[in-house]
Amino acid sequence: MRDADEFDAFYAASSKRVLGHLYVVLGNRSDAEDAVAEAYARAWDRWASVRDCDSPEAWVRTVAYRIAVSSWRKAVNRWKAHRRDTAGAQSVDGVSVDHVALVAALRQITVDQRRVVVLHYLAGLSVAEVAAETGTNVNTVKTWLARGRKALAAQLTDGDQQTTGDGRSYAV
Known part of the structure; x- marks a missing residue:
């Protein structure tokens, strides 16, 4: 349970900041939320090694950014349609x-x-x-x-x- 408590504390301390950074980079909150959620899931799966990184938050931020880029590459048409839909929001x-x-x-x-x-x-x-x-x-x-x-x-x-x-x- 020590790992779960440690990860929960890390998540609580950093998730809003990481989401905010990625949101500003992407310009789309929904895409940022999806990428950040996936990045934290991957961090949990590898928590034993991620927690020993110089900056676990930077690790999550980088993974989230890469997930977002991968998503862009796989769904260019969907992304363009979404941008058109949100243009008048x-x-x-x-x-x-x-x-x-x-x-x-x-x-x-x-x-x-x-x-x-x-x-x-x-x-x-x-x-x-x-x-x-x-x-x-x-x-x-x-x-x-x-x-x-x-x-x-x-x-x-x-x-x-x-x-x-x-x-x-x-x-x-």
Whole structure:
């Protein structure tokens, strides 16, 4: 039972954070929830080795990201249909205009840039930690961060009007 209690504590301490990070990277809460749930199931199956990792949370985050990418590759048509269906969705009450603008801007940059921006600025990982988690070198991460910041700046400061991911404009 020690393993179950230890895993339960790990899950309780990290699951919301991992879900939040993956949601920002993917831009779709449902896909993020599915990938995170599967990643935690895999972590439980391998808990004896996962708990000994330098960062079990990074292990789960990486596995969740890979599960999501695999899902994209297997279901491109389903994903495109889902994106079309959610294009006109209304925002959730309590979500600020800044949050909507940031999510919309993040959707406009490449997945690699979005992933490193989220890990570095929202998850608080260092450039070296981001490089280790993504399996890339430090210079590539720095390049993606620079390009991501530039693209986000262009999205977030482009005139007096901002556009959401579905093409609707709103005043800044």
